[in-house]
Amino acid sequence: xxxxxxxxxxxxxxxxxxxxxxxxxxxxxxxxxxxxxxxxxxxxxxxxxxxxxxxxxxxxxxxxxxxxxxxxxxxxxxxxxxxxxxxxxxxxxxxxxxxxxxxxxxxxxxxxxxxxxxxxxxxxxxxxxxxxxxxxxxxxxxxxxxxxxxxxxxxxxxxxxxxxxxxxxxxxxxxxxxxxxxxxxxxxxxxxxxxxxxxxxxxxxxxxxxxxxxxxxxxxxxxxxxxxxxxxxxxxxxxxxxxxxxxxxxxxxxxxxxxxxxxxxxxxxxxxxxxxxxxxxxxxxxxxxxxxxxxxxxxxxxxxxxxxxxxxxxxxxxxxxxxxxxxxxxxxxxxxxxxxxxxxxxxxxxxxxxxxxxxxxxxxxxxxxxxxxxxxxxxxxxxxxxxxxxxxxxxxxxxxxxxxxxxxxxxxxxxxxxxxxxxxxxxxxxxxxxxxxxxxxxxxxxxxxxxxxxxxxxxxxxxxxxxxxxxxxxxxxxxxxxxxxxxxxxxxxxxxxxxxxxxxxxxxxxxxxxxxxxxxxxxxxxxxxxxxxxxxxxxxxxxxxxxxxxxxxxxxxxxxxxxxxxxxxxxxxxxxxxxxxxxxxxxxxxxxxxxxxxxxxxxxxxxxxxxxxxxxxxxxxxxxxxxxxxxxxxxxxxxxxxxxxxxxxxxxxxxxxxxxxxxxxxxxxxxxxxxxxxxxxxxxxxxxxxxxxxxxxxxxxxxxxxxxxxxxxxxxxxxxxxxxxxxxxxxxxxxxxxxxxxxxxxxxxxxxxxxxxxxxxxxxxxxxxxxxxxxxxxxxxxxxxxxxxxxxxxxxxxxxxxxxxxxxxxxxxxxxxxxxxxxxxxxxxxxxxxxxxxxxxxxxxxxxxxxxxxxxxxxxxxxxxxxxxxxxxxxxxxxxxxxxxx
Numbered sequence: 001x002x003x004x005x006x007x008x009x010x011x012x013x014x015x016x017x018x019x020x021x022x023x024x025x026x027x028x029x030x031x032x033x034x035x036x037x038x039x040x041x042x043x044x045x046x047x048x049x050x051x052x053x054x055x056x057x058x059x060x061x062x063x064x065x066x067x068x069x070x071x072x073x074x075x076x077x078x079x080x081x082x083x084x085x086x087x088x089x090x091x092x093x094x095x096x097x098x099x100x101x102x103x104x105x106x107x108x109x110x111x112x113x114x115x116x117x118x119x120x121x122x123x124x125x126x127x128x129x130x131x132x133x134x135x136x137x138x139x140x141x142x143x144x145x146x147x148x149x150x151x152x153x154x155x156x157x158x159x160x161x162x163x164x165x166x167x168x169x170x171x172x173x174x175x176x177x178x179x180x181x182x183x184x185x186x187x188x189x190x191x192x193x194x195x196x197x198x199x200x201x202x203x204x205x206x207x208x209x210x211x212x213x214x215x216x217x218x219x220x221x222x223x224x225x226x227x228x229x230x231x232x233x234x235x236x237x238x239x240x241x242x243x244x245x246x247x248x249x250x251x252x253x254x255x256x257x258x259x260x261x262x263x264x265x266x267x268x269x270x271x272x273x274x275x276x277x278x279x280x281x282x283x284x285x286x287x288x289x290x291x292x293x294x295x296x297x298x299x300x301x302x303x304x305x306x307x308x309x310x311x312x313x314x315x316x317x318x319x320x321x322x323x324x325x326x327x328x329x330x331x332x333x334x335x336x337x338x339x340x341x342x343x344x345x346x347x348x349x350x351x352x353x354x355x356x357x358x359x360x361x362x363x364x365x366x367x368x369x370x371x372x373x374x375x376x377x378x379x380x381x382x383x384x385x386x387x388x389x390x391x392x393x394x395x396x397x398x399x400x401x402x403x404x405x406x407x408x409x410x411x412x413x414x415x416x417x418x419x420x421x422x423x424x425x426x427x428x429x430x431x432x433x434x435x436x437x438x439x440x441x442x443x444x445x446x447x448x449x450x451x452x453x454x455x456x457x458x459x460x461x462x463x464x465x466x467x468x469x470x471x472x473x474x475x476x477x478x479x480x481x482x483x484x485x486x487x488x489x490x491x492x493x494x495x496x497x498x499x500x501x502x503x504x505x506x507x508x509x510x511x512x513x514x515x516x517x518x519x520x521x522x523x524x525x526x527x528x529x530x531x532x533x534x535x536x537x538x539x540x541x542x543x544x545x546x547x548x549x550x551x552x553x554x555x556x557x558x559x560x561x562x563x564x565x566x567x568x569x570x571x572x573x574x575x576x577x578x579x580x581x582x583x584x585x586x587x588x589x590x591x592x593x594x595x596x597x598x599x600x601x602x603x604x605x606x607x608x609x610x611x612x613x614x615x616x617x618x619x620x621x622x623x624x625x626x627x628x629x630x631x632x633x634x635x636x637x638x639x640x641x642x643x644x645x646x647x648x649x650x651x652x653x654x655x656x657x658x659x660x661x662x663x664x665x666x667x668x669x670x671x672x673x674x675x676x677x678x679x680x681x682x683x684x685x686x687x688x689x690x691x692x693x694x695x696x697x698x699x700x701x702x703x704x705x706x707x708x709x710x711x712x713x714x715x716x717x718x719x720x721x722x723x724x725x726x727x728x729x730x731x732x733x734x735x736x737x738x739x740x741x742x743x744x745x746x747x748x749x750x751x752x753x754x755x756x757x758x759x760x761x762x763x764x765x766x767x768x769x770x771x772x773x774x775x776x777x778x779x780x781x782x783x784x785x786x787x788x789x790x791x792x793x794x795x796x797x798x799x800x801x802x803x804x805x806x807x808x809x810x811x812x813x814x815x816x817x818x819x820x821x822x823x824x825x826x827x828x829x830x831x832x833x834x835x836x837x838x839x840x841x842x843x844x845x846x847x848x849x850x851x852x853x854x855x856x857x858x859x860x861x862x863x864x865x866x867x868x869x870x871x872x873x874x875x876x877x878x879x880x881x882x883x884x885x886x
Contacts, residue, residue, distance in 0.1 A: 072154030206315025312452030327390030380426030707755035
C-alpha cells in the first residue's frame with residue numbers, strides 16, 4: 001500500500017478517495033481476521049497492519065489540509081502502542097506550540113472534522129507540552145496515555161520533547177502503586193473474578209488490560225516494553241514470556257472477532273455472540289451434527305462452552321502472571337530505593353517477608369514436592385501471613401509439572417490435604433488461593449474439569465469451580481460466629497455439628513461431575529468415595545459424605561415442587577434421609593448450594609420452605625409417622641393464642657373455621673390462620689346475616705421474607721385464578737407461591753406470595769393498590785385482559801430452555817401433579833392460568849420457582865376432564881404451545 005497516497009486537488013473528492021481507500025484497506029484486514037480460524041498467533045500482525053493503515057490515512061489528511069507549522073500529531077493510548085482493534089477509538093493528541101493562536105486551533109478543528117468525514121472515529125485532544133504535563137500530574141489515565149505516545153506527523157522534535165518531559169516527571173514507584181490501585185478498583189467493578197458468564201475480555205480480571213498494566217509499569221520503570229525484554233531483565237522467565245505472548249494473542253483474537261461480529265466496538269463476550277464466536281473459531285465443526293431444535297441448541301451450548309473454557313483458562317493464567325510480574329517489578333523498584341528487611345524464617349523451607357509467605361529457594365518445589373501443599377497449610381496456620389510472595393507464586397507456577405499422578409498418590413500429600421480441610425480457620429481463603437495457583441485442580445484431579453466450565457442453566461452466574469468454592473464459603477460462614485446474624489438457624493445447627501470438614505468435602509464434590517454427562521450427583525458420589533478411601537476417611541463419615549453428594553438436590557426439589565403439607569410427602573422424605581444427622585447436613589448443604597448459584601436466586605420465601613421442611617421431617621424422624629389430627633389441633637391452639645392478642649369477640653373464629661377442612665389447616669401456618677381469621681371474621685358475620693358472599697382482598701408485608709402476602713376471599717368462579725394472575729401481571733407483580741382453598745360453602749380462600757421491584761420503598765402504596773385494584777379485576781362480567789407481550793431476554797434467546805410439561809396422578813388418583821419447565825418471561829403464569837380456565841382445571845396448590853431466567857413451576861390440580869386421556873393430551877399440548885409461542 002502506498003504510504004503517501006496522492007490526494008486529488010478537489011478537497012471534497014480527496015476526502016471521498018481517501019475514505020474509500022481506508023474502507024477497502026480495513027475490509028481486507030477484517031476479512032483476514034475472519035480467515036484466521038483459531039490461529040491466534042496471526043492476529044497481532046493484522047492489528048498492527050490496521051494501525052499502519054490508520055497512520056497513513058491520518059498523515060494524508062494532515063498533509064492534504066496543509067496544517068500550520070509548529071503543530072505535531074501523536075497517537076496515544078492503545079493506538080499509540082501501534083496496534084488497533086477493528087472498531088476501537090483512535091486516540092490522537094495534537095501538540096500545540098506554547099503560543100498557539102486561533103488560526104492553529106481552527107486548523108485542529110478542521111482536521112478532526114475531516115477525520116470523521118473519512119470514517120475515522122477519533123478521540124482527540126489539543127494541548128501544549130505544559131498543559132499535557134499539568135493534566136498528567138493529576139490524572140493517572142492521562143499519564144498512561146502519554147507514556148504510550150507515538151509520533152505521526154509534524155515536527156518530531158516537539159514529540160521527543162514531550163516524551164522526555166513526561167519521563168522526567170514520572171515517579172516509577174508511585175506510578176506502579178497507582179496503576180495497581182486503579183486495577184483493583186477496575187476488578188471490583190467486575191466482581192473480582194475472571195469467571196463472569198459475560199466477561200469483558202479487555203477490562204475484566206485476566207483480560208487484556210491486565211497485560212497492559214504490566215507493560216505500562218515496566219516501561220515507566222525503564223525495564224522494557226515487550227515480554228522478551230522483561231525476560232532479559234529477569235522480571236519474567238522465558239516460559240512465562242511465552243505464556244504471556246500466547247495468552248495475549250488469544251485474548252486479542254477474541255476481542256478482534258467480537259468487533260467484527262458485532263460490527264461495532266464490543267468487548268464483552270455477551271451470550272448473543274458466544275455461539276457465533278465459537279463457530280468463527282471452528283469449535284462447532286468439532287461436534288457431531290445436530291437434528292432438531294433441542295439438539296441444535298445443545299450443540300451451540302457445547303461449542304460456546306469450549307470457547308469460554310479457552311477464555312477462562314487464558315484469563316486465569318493472565319491473572320497469575322499479572323500478580324507475579326507486578327510484585328516482581330514493585331519489589332525491584334522498592335529495593336532500588338531502600339534495602340528491604342530480611343525475611344523472618346518460619347522453617348527450613350519458608351520465611352515471612354513482610355507478611356508474605358516466601359520459599360527459601362526457587363527450586364524448592366522441584367526438590368521437595370511435599371512443600372507445595374505445606375504452603376497452604378502454613379498460610380492457614382501462621383498468624384500475620386496475608387498472601388504469597390512473588391517468588392512463591394512463580395515457584396508454584398513453574399512447578400505445575402511436579403503435580404502429577406505420583407504427587408496425588410503420595411501419602412504425605414494426602415495427609416497434608418486433609419489437614420488443610422480440618423484447620424479451624426482459613427479454609428475459604430486457602431482453597432481459593434489453591435484454585436488461583438492451579439494447585440487444587442492438579443491435586444484434586446476431578447476438580448480440574450470444573451475449572452472454567454460454564455453452566456447454561458440460566459440461573460448459575462458462576463462457572464462450576466467458582467460455584468463450588470462459593471458453596472464452600474457459605475458453609476464455612478455457618479461455623480463463624482461473626483456471621484451468625486446472616487442465617488441464624490443455619491448457624492444454630494452448625495454449632496452442634498462436630499466435624500465441619502465433612503460438609504467441606506461434600507461442598508467440594510457436590511457438583512464436581514458437572515459437564516461429564518450422566519447424573520452428576522451419582523458420579524460425584526462415586527468420586528467422593530474414591531477420595532474417602534484414598535484419604536483414610538472412616539467408613540461412617542465417608543457414607544455420610546456420599547449421601548450428601550448424591551442427594552444434594554433432593555431437599556430443594558421436595559421443598560419447592562411438592563406439597564409439603566401432605567403427610568405422605570414428609571414420610572417419604574424422612575425415609576429417604578434416615579436420621580437427624582443426615583437431615584441437618586443436607587439442610588446446611590442445600591442452603592449453601594442455593595445461595596451459591598446467584599445473589600438473585602435466594603430469598604426469604606425459599607428459606608422458609610426449606611426450614612419448614614426441615615422441622616416437619618425432624619418431627620417425623622423423632623416421633624414416627626406424622627399425625628395430621630394432632631398437627632391440626634396444635635395449629636388451631638397456636639392460632640387462637642395469636643387471636644387472643646387482638647381482642648376479637650368470643651367465638652369470632654367459628655364463622656370461618658366451620659367452613660374449612662383439615663387440608664386448609666395442614667397447608668397454612670398458625671400465623672396465616674390467625675391473619676385470615678382476623679380479616680374475615682367481621683365480613684363473614686355480616687354475610688351470614690345478609691346472605692351475600694363478600695369479596696375481601698387484604699395484603700401485608702410477608703412474614704416469611706421479601707414481598708407481600710395477599711389474601712383473596714370471594715365466591716368461586718371458573719376463571720378466578722386466571723383473573724388474579726392477570727391482575728398481578730398487569731400491575732407488575734411476580735407470584736412466588738399460591739395456596740388455593742375452596743371452603744365448604746363454595747368460596748375461594750386463596751393466599752399468594754408476590755413481589756415487585758419497588759416493594760421495599762413503596763410497600764404501603766402497593767398494599768393499597770392491591771387491596772383496591774384486585775377486587776375490581778375479580779368481577780366475572782369483566783373480560784379477561786389480554787396477556788402482555790412477552791419479551792425474552794438476551795440470555796434466553798441465546799440459550800433457550802426447551803419447554804417441558806409433565807402430568808402425573810398422585811398415589812390416590814384424586815389429584816394431579818403438573819410440572820412445567822420453561823424460559824421465564826413476563827406474563828407466563830397468567831397464560832398458564834388461562835389454559836387452566838379453558839380446560840376447567842381447578843388449582844389446589846401452586847409453587848412457582850424462578851431460577852434466574854428459567855422457571856420450574858409445580859401445580860396440584862383437579863378437574864373432571866383430567867380423567868380422560870384425550871383431555872390430558874390436549875391440556876399438555878396447549879400448555880406447550882403457550883410455553884413455546886415466543
